[in-house]
Amino acid sequence: MPSAETRFRPFDTLIDEARTLARLRDAVAGADDGELFLERRRSESLLFDDGRLRSASYDAAEGFGLRAVRGETAGYAHSTEISEAALARAAETARLAVGAGGGVLAAPPRATNQRLYSDRDPFDDADFGGKVEVLRAMDAFLREIDPRVVQVTASIAASMQEVEILRPEGLRLAEARPMARLNVSVIVEENGRRESGSFGGGGRHGLAPLIAEDHWQAVAREALRIASVNLRAEPAPAGVMDVVLGPGWPGILLHEAVGHGLEGDFNRKRTSAFAGLMGQRVAAPGVTVVDDGTIPDRRGSISFDDEGTPSGRTVLIEDGILTGYMQDRQNARLMGVAPTGNGRRQSYAHHPMPRMTNTIMLGGEADPADVLAELKDGIYAVGFGGGQVDITNGKFVFSCTEAYRVKDGKVGAPVKGATLIGDGPTALQKIRAVANDMALDPGVGTCGKNGQGVPVGVGQPTLLIGGLTVGGSAT
Numbered sequence: 001m002p003s004a005e006t007r008f009r010p011f012d013t014l015i016d017e018a019r020t021l022a023r024l025r026d027a028v029a030g031a032d033d034g035e036l037f038l039e040r041r042r043s044e045s046l047l048f049d050d051g052r053l054r055s056a057s058y059d060a061a062e063g064f065g066l067r068a069v070r071g072e073t074a075g076y077a078h079s080t081e082i083s084e085a086a087l088a089r090a091a092e093t094a095r096l097a098v099g100a101g102g103g104v105l106a107a108p109p110r111a112t113n114q115r116l117y118s119d120r121d122p123f124d125d126a127d128f129g130g131k132v133e134v135l136r137a138m139d140a141f142l143r144e145i146d147p148r149v150v151q152v153t154a155s156i157a158a159s160m161q162e163v164e165i166l167r168p169e170g171l172r173l174a175e176a177r178p179m180a181r182l183n184v185s186v187i188v189e190e191n192g193r194r195e196s197g198s199f200g201g202g203g204r205h206g207l208a209p210l211i212a213e214d215h216w217q218a219v220a221r222e223a224l225r226i227a228s229v230n231l232r233a234e235p236a237p238a239g240v241m242d243v244v245l246g247p248g249w250p251g252i253l254l255h256e257a258v259g260h261g262l263e264g265d266f267n268r269k270r271t272s273a274f275a276g277l278m279g280q281r282v283a284a285p286g287v288t289v290v291d292d293g294t295i296p297d298r299r300g301s302i303s304f305d306d307e308g309t310p311s312g313r314t315v316l317i318e319d320g321i322l323t324g325y326m327q328d329r330q331n332a333r334l335m336g337v338a339p340t341g342n343g344r345r346q347s348y349a350h351h352p353m354p355r356m357t358n359t360i361m362l363g364g365e366a367d368p369a370d371v372l373a374e375l376k377d378g379i380y381a382v383g384f385g386g387g388q389v390d391i392t393n394g395k396f397v398f399s400c401t402e403a404y405r406v407k408d409g410k411v412g413a414p415v416k417g418a419t420l421i422g423d424g425p426t427a428l429q430k431i432r433a434v435a436n437d438m439a440l441d442p443g444v445g446t447c448g449k450n451g452q453g454v455p456v457g458v459g460q461p462t463l464l465i466g467g468l469t470v471g472g473s474a475t
Contacts, residue, residue, distance in 0.1 A: 007176075008040040008062070008162035014082045021170060023084075024066065027091035028168050030101020033069040033329055034094070035307055036166040038062075038082060039348040043159035044123065048135035050151060056128075065348040068094040069330050070103050076351045106333055108169045112310035116294060116301045117204035119176035122158035125207040131156050134211045138220050142186055146224055148231075150194070151187040158207055165308045173308050179203070179299070179455065181443065182210040184220050188227045195233070195416075197226030198401075201442025203297045226383065226402055229414045236379070236403065236418035236472030242432075243420060243468045244375050244406065246382030247368070248439035251458030255359050256389040257396040257424030258289065260449070262316045263342070263354040264325040266391055268335050273394040273425050274322060282322045283428035286364050289317040291326050293341055293357030299443040300358040300457035307343040307352050314340045316359075317428075328354045346452040356447060358457035364434030368462040371433045373409035379418055379470055380404040380411055394424030397471075419471035427465055435462035 011017040020036065028034035040062035047055045065078040066087065075097025077090035126134070139152040161177040183200030199222040202210060209215060245253065266272035274282060283289075293302050293311035302311045307329050316324050327335070328343030331354055344355035372380065383402030389395070400418040404411050440459040447456040 008164070010038050010082050010164060015084055015087065017166070019084060020087060021166060023087050023091050024166060025168050027066060027095050028068045028098065028105065030103055031068045031070045031098045031105065032103040032333060033106045034067050034168060036064060036066050037306060037345070037348055038064045038164045040162045041159065041347065042123070043157070045155065045157040046131055046135060047153070047155045048132070048139060049153045051139060053132055053135070063348040064090070065351070066090040066094050067351060068098050070098045072334065073097045074330065074351060078349045105168060106329060108167055108171050109304070109307065109309040109339070111171065112304055114294070114303050114310060115175070116296045116303050116311070117178060118206070120178065120206050121160055122178045122180045122206040123160065126211060131211070134216060138184055138216055141217060142220050142224060146188065148188040148190050149186055149224070150189045152184065154184040155182070156207065156211070157181045163306070165306070167308055171308060173304055175303055177302070178205060180205060180207045180210055182216060182219060183444070184223045186220070186223045186227050188224070188231060190231050193231060195227050195230035197223045197228070197230060199223040199226065199442070201444055203299050203443040204301060205297050229402060230416060233414040233416035234405070235474040236415035236470065237405070237474045238470060238472040240467055240469050242375055242378035242464065242466050243470065244372055244378065244380045245460065245463045245465065246380070247435070247437045247461050248459060249441040249444070250381060250384055251359070251361065251441060251460035252384050252445065253387070253396065253398055253420070254289070254361055254460055255356060255445070255447070255456065255458045256387055257394050258428060259291070259356050259359040260389065260391050261394055261424060262325050263356070264327040264331040264335060265354050267325050268331055271392050273392065273423070277322050280322055281320050282425060283317050283320040284431040285320045286434050287317060287320050287428060287431055288315070288362040289359070290315050290362065291342065291356055291359045295358055295457070298358050298440065298457045299445060299455045300356065302344070302357060305341045305343040305352070306345045307339070309339045309341045309343060311341040311357060314342070326354045326356060328352050344454050346454055350452050353450065355449060355454055356456050358440070358459065360438070360440070360459040361434070361461065361463070363436045363438035363461040366433050366435045368435040368437045371435045371462050371464050372406065372411065374433055374464055375406045376408055378406050379415065380406045381418065381420065395422070396424060397421050415472065417473050421469040421471055427468065430466040431463055432466050433464040437461050
C-alpha cells in the first residue's frame, strides 16, 4: 500500500481542514446538498505489439471539484490546483447555483467502515522491466504453441485513484481504489484466412494475480481458442429466431439495453422506456436483476460512492416486477426516495450522477444444458463486442464475437458476423428460461454516459430469449 509519505493527504499537506469546511459551508448555505471531492490518480499502461513494446505511458493528476445543489440545479467548479485560493474561487462559482437560497440541507449519508478491496498500490507488484518481460513472454508463448499465430497484441494497465470527500456537516471519507487489467489479442492465419480472438480481465486489486504465469497463460490460451473458433466460422444466418445467451460477459446486453433505463435520472425525466412502471411487470417471471457495488475486488465495486453514500445492493427487478431505480443523492431527493450509493463520477472534473456498479441478473433453477436443449433453431451467443442502445426505447444492436448455430438443441458450427437486434423491455418479457450458472464477467467493462466513463461489472446466467432479430450475411 502507499506509504505514509506517499499517500494522498490533502488536508495535511495542501489545505487546512477547518478553513476548507467553513468555505464549503458558506458555498452550500441555503442549498439542498453539496460536497468537496478531492482526488489524486496515477495510471500506467504498456502495449506490446508485433514483437516489440509499442507504447508505454504514465500519467498522474490531482484536483478537486466543489458542488452546491439547489433543486434541479447544480453549481460545479473544479481545479487542478488544490489550494485555498482555488477553493475560494470554486466556492464563489458553485454558490451561483444556490441563488437566494431557501433550501434545507439534506441529511448526510451514513458512515461506513466497509472496505471491499485492498489499498495495496498495484505499482508495487512489478517493476517496469518485469511487466515488459511478461508481455514478451505472452507473445513468445502464443507463437510457440500455435504456428498459425501471425500477430500478438498484449497490454498491462494499472491505476490507483485516491479520493477524499468532505461534506458540509463535517463528514470526511477517504479511500484508495486500485485497478489492474491484463489483455491479449491474437491473429491466426490458416489457408489464407485470418481471424482474431481477444481475452483478458482484471479488477480492484494489484497486478500480481494477473501477471502470474498460470494466469497469463490461461488468458493467452483463451484468446487463441476464440481466434481458432472464428477460423472455422460460417456466415451467420439472418431472421427472427430464438437466442441463448451464455453466462458472464453477455450480461453487457443487459447492462446497456436495460441497466441504463433503470438509472433514476432517466426515469425522473421520463426519458426511459421504464418510466412510470414501478410495481408493474417488466420482465418474465423468474427474472431478478440487481445492481451490487459491494462484491469484493470487482471492477465495478466501490466502498462508498463519489458523494459519500455507502455502496449497496439494489434490487431493480424482482421476479419480473420493477422494484427500484439506481439513485444518487440529488435525484433521490427529487423523487422522494433514498439514495442507493450509485452517485458516480469519472474524476474530480466531473459532477456525479446515477451510474451502475455491477449489474447482474441472478440465476434461476434450470440446468444450462436443458436451456440449450430447448433451442430448436437459433443462435447460441457467448461473446459480445460493440453495441448501440437508445435509452428512450431500449432498442439495441450488438455484435457477437463468438456465436454458434443451434438446431434441435445441438450446438453446431460457429458463425461469424452475427448481430442481435431488439429492445430491452421486449427482450425481458421474452425470456423463457433462466439457468443456474450465473457468472460475472472477467473484469473488462467501462460504461459511458453523458461523456463520462466509469468502470463497471456485469453478470448473468445462461438465458433463452424468444424472437430476437439476428442480422447476418448467410443467404
